[in-house]
Amino acid sequence: KQEVTQIPAALSVPEGENLVLNCSFTDSAIYNLQWFRQDPGKGLTSLLLIQSSQREQTSGRLNASLDKSSGRSTLYIAASQPGDSATYLCAVESQAGTALIFGKGTTLSVSS
Amino acid sequence: KAGVTQTPRYLIKTRGQQVTLSCSPISGHRSVSWYQQTPGQGLQFLFEYFSETQRNKGNFPGRFSGRQFSNSRSEMNVSTLELGDSALYLCASSLEYSTTGKHSPLHFGNGTRLTVT
Numbered sequence: 001k002q003e004v005t006q007i008p009a010a011l012s013v014p015e016g017e018n019l020v021l022n023c024s025f026t027d028s029a030i031y032n033l034q035w036f037r038q039d040p041g042k043g044l045t046s047l048l049l050i051q052s053s054q055r056e057q058t059s060g061r062l063n064a065s066l067d068k069s070s071g072r073s074t075l076y077i078a079a080s081q082p083g084d085s086a087t088y089l090c091a092v093e094s095q096a097g098t099a100l101i102f103g104k105g106t107t108l109s110v111s112s
Numbered sequence: 113k114a115g116v117t118q119t120p121r122y123l124i125k126t127r128g129q130q131v132t133l134s135c136s137p138i139s140g141h142r143s144v145s146w147y148q149q150t151p152g153q154g155l156q157f158l159f160e161y162f163s164e165t166q167r168n169k170g171n172f173p174g175r176f177s178g179r180q181f182s183n184s185r186s187e188m189n190v191s192t193l194e195l196g197d198s199a200l201y202l203c204a205s206s207l208e209y210s211t212t213g214k215h216s217p218l219h220f221g222n223g224t225r226l227t228v229t
């Protein structure tokens with residue numbers, strides 16, 4: 001059974017710092033992995049989707065990497081801003097057509 | 113382009129009642145999924161519909177049901193509400209169903225906050 005873990009559960013950093021959020025999954029045979037952002041009381045916003053054949057994806061100040069063999073993904077945020085404060089969730093689609101399995105997220109707080 | 117719309121935003125119900133939640137996907141999206149989010153369990157998959165057919169179902173009791181209409185709009189129903197059903201219910205749409213081989217990101221609505229008293 002696929003399990004997704006995100007550590008740490010919460011992270012506080014000063015503005016301008018580069019940071020890395022971690023996601024690990026127990027079964028390396030995945031179809032794709034997505035990173036989402038959730039603001040309080042809101043839905044999820046898709047940030048990056050990495051296909052199983054890819055190693056990384058980039059969007060602006062965000063870079064997500066995928067290492068299937070070790071069951072790990074990281075989300076790198078460059079030059080963090082207070083507006084980056086949110087909960088970040090990673091989700092794995094284990095096989096095509098199966099539901100996403102989510103981690104419980106890392107709540108990021110960026111102070112000005 | 114309008115995003116995923118969920119109505120209502122908030123609901124308060126009492127135990128034993130039933131509730132219907134609505135989701136309108138992004139125009140052109142044919143796949144709609146439903147998730148339950150609670151502080152303890154996180155996000156858990158309820159079901160997915162594609163072209164009016166349920167393609168996938170999570171591990172929830174039969175009190176939870178859903179359907180999809182020909183215009184891709186979806187509803188979910190919870191009968192005989194329990195206190196533990198209090199949660200944020202999120203709907204997500206995507207362009208394609210995963211088995212087509214196209215990797216379509218999910219787009220989520222802002223959810224319906226259900227409180228059962």
